[in-house]
Amino acid sequence: MRSDPRGFSLLEAVVALAILSAAGLALFAAMSQSMQMVGRAEDSRTADAAVRNALAWVEQLNPTESPTGELQFPPYTVSWTSTLLEPARPSATGYLAPGLHDVGLHRLQLTLRRDGALIREFDVRKVGYRQVRAPAEL
Known part of the structure; x- marks a missing residue:
């Protein structure tokens, strides 16, 4: 007498569920890693x-006048310290007389923080100036 099996055996069902769960775990891990990369x-x-x-704000900063300082634009805070790299010299006018300003090259060490946590530290070189001569009267 021959029996004609119909349907799955218990062992086949357990193997199918194990394969399905392994594929689901791999998919979940890939999705989790993808979400972390997006973040x-x-x-x-x-x-x-x-x-x-x-950096756009630093463009208007004169390190000769403000060698150190801090600027807050919530939630960010930018602080800087200036170091003179090249001493101040008279500016050039193109004529035989010195310009109205003395200029010097500074290194600005900038620190960017968000809500107190450090985001970036970077250096920028910037020219500082100070008016030391009055314009000639005509």
């Missing part, structure tokens, strides 16, 4: 935008 990319993009904003 890191977003953090990096935000930090780069903050650095660009800080």
